[in-house]
Amino acid sequence: MSKVFITDLDHTFLRNDLSISEFTKNIWNSYAQDFTMSVATARTYKKTEQFLKGLNINAPMILLDGSLIIDQNKKIIDSKIIPKDMADNIIQISSKLNLYPFVLALKDHKLNEAFLYPKQRNDFQHRLLERYAGDDNLEERTDIRAMKDNFKLVYMGEEDELVNLKGELYKVFGDELKYILAPEAYMECYFLTILHKDADKAHGLKKVNEYLNIDFKHYTVFGDNLNDIGMFELSGKSIAVANAHIDVKKIATFISEHTNNEDAVAKYLRDINR
Secondary structure, three states: OOOEEEEOOOOOOOOOOOOHHHHHHHHHHHHHOOOEEEEEOOOOOHHHHHHOOOOOOOOEEEHHHOOOOEOOOOOOOEEEOOHHHHHHHHHHHHHHHOOOOOOEOOOOOOOOOOEEEEEOOOOOHHHHHOOOOOOEEEEEEEEOOOOOOOOOOOOOOOHHHHHHHHHHHHHHHHHHHHEEEEEEEOEEEEEEEEEEEEOOOOHHHHHHHHHHHOOOEEEEEEEOOHHHHHHHHOOOOEEEEEOOOHHHHHHOOOOOOOOOHHHHHHHHHHHOOO
């Protein structure tokens, strides 16, 4: 398996209704017979497993923006955690701006996850939670606090208020943390993701590369948003879907004429020379 194909999920591989077409499944699984295929996503393991049901993933997965890397046997290869004291300090600072995060954390090393959400939440957070109705890892907190092993804190809101929050956090923590501010197309708002300073998809890709020991020139990655740029810079080929952020398109080696709703990843795979 000398070629490696790794795709982002939301707005790249998944359609806007969070489904995957039969066409895409068939193309993907045909490639997985001969090549190394995996994903790099901001999603948790639990949600990723749900979305990818019926797809052959034969390499480690990059999850939670690179905070968690697991192999095909659900073994943790690497994790980047925000300590509880630091995460609680972040929450204290943001609460003064009337902003409260989702906290995504690890309950145990059997990949049981917690998705903590605040009672004091805005309309964007309300709407997002509707998409997660029925998930058994959701836990509401009246006075939200971090857990022991925290992958990330996620804020949703208007761009200006999150820019302000990012600035306040940077005054305190500086480069001790990673801050990803990007548009959230599903909700038509912005989100600010706070991560361990070494957690991103580029870090995740390097860990996958250590596992596979295949030269980066043989990697093809697919993406749409700013958190995919690190992967694009490392890989031999980088494919931006038609609906990708303009800054992602600028560094892509190829821009698809198709959107995520039009099976962009599968159509690229179908049309290239294996």
